[in-house]
Amino acid sequence: DADVTQTPRNRITKTGKRIMLECSQTKGHDRMYWYRQDPGLGLQLIYYSFDVKDINKGEISDGYSVSRQAQAKFSLSLESAIPNQTALYFCATSSTGGLNTGELFFGEGSRLTVL
Amino acid sequence: QKEVEQNSGPLSVPEGAIASLNCTYSDRGSQSFFWYRQYSGKSPELIMFIYSNGDKEDGRFTAQLNKASQYVSLLIRDSQPSDSATYLCAVNEGKSTYKYIFGTGTRLKVLA
Numbered sequence: 001d002a003d004v005t006q007t008p009r010n011r012i013t014k015t016g017k018r019i020m021l022e023c024s025q026t027k028g029h030d031r032m033y034w035y036r037q038d039p040g041l042g043l044q045l046i047y048y049s050f051d052v053k054d055i056n057k058g059e060i061s062d063g064y065s066v067s068r069q070a071q072a073k074f075s076l077s078l079e080s081a082i083p084n085q086t087a088l089y090f091c092a093t094s095s096t097g098g099l100n101t102g103e104l105f106f107g108e109g110s111r112l113t114v115l
Numbered sequence: 116q117k118e119v120e121q122n123s124g125p126l127s128v129p130e131g132a133i134a135s136l137n138c139t140y141s142d143r144g145s146q147s148f149f150w151y152r153q154y155s156g157k158s159p160e161l162i163m164f165i166y167s168n169g170d171k172e173d174g175r176f177t178a179q180l181n182k183a184s185q186y187v188s189l190l191i192r193d194s195q196p197s198d199s200a201t202y203l204c205a206v207n208e209g210k211s212t213y214k215y216i217f218g219t220g221t222r223l224k225v226l227a
Contacts, residue, residue: 031213040123042203042219043159050213058214090158094213102147102212104205106158 003027006091006107014115019078021110023091032074033092033104034058034066043090049074050096081114088112117142119206121218129226134191136221138204141185147207148180148187153220154200162202163189194225 004025013019023032034046045058047066055068063085065077078085091107118141128134136150147166151159163178165171165187171178177190187206191198204218 040219042119043205043217045214048213101164102149102207102215103161103164104149104151104159104215106160109156109158 002108004091004093004105004107006089006110008110009108010111012113012115013081015082017081017114019081019112021076021089021091021112023074023076023107025072025091025093025105025107027093027095027105028071029093029095029105030071031094031096032068033094034064034074034076035090035092036060037088037090037109046076046089078112081112083114086112086114117208117216119204119216119218121202121204121221123219124222125224126221127224127226128194130194130196132194134194134198134223134225136189136191136202136204136223137186138188138206138218139186140204140206140216142206142209142216143182143185144209145206146210147212148178149205149215150176150178150187150189151203151205152200153203159203191223194223196225196227199223199225 033048035043049055049068052068089110092104149164150162153159165178165180175192179188201220203220205215208214
């Protein structure tokens, strides 16, 4: 099983619908991230969290919200989806331990299409 | 705005050749540099990280860092068709140990 699991893997929805993407991890990492990837634009940071009480906006947080339900769970919500939120979304984790290299561990991705 | 720039490619090399991928960054405060490989439709996975000026070798991969010129490169020796993927350069933002700026990636095609 993957260490960082995202659900759903694929979702097609309509404009205006509320969507939640979920992420859970078994790596025991404190830091969790949500990224969005669009063709030609690379990975853009939406939100990141250091623990359940510490959530921070990234560079493209407008139109998104997050919840850190537990150390291992970090969900991303689109309150009212719009077509330009069609993208591939990645959850990632990283360690804060002494051997931390800064490496990000990515989930398998959630492909969202908003019609 | 802090940026990380990569040539989008595709970079085509014959099997067995050396592939050279380059990345430039704008933030002089950056201290950590990463190369991720991403196969089509898959998630990025770390290939190399480098913190100090100079070369770092790991198997067929060599990362090179020149902080004065603000570039980092990845060399892949004896390129294989399985190396065909998009390679993402990532740089930490300033002195942050938790925020990273990603380049748009270079697509590498290794021709059999």
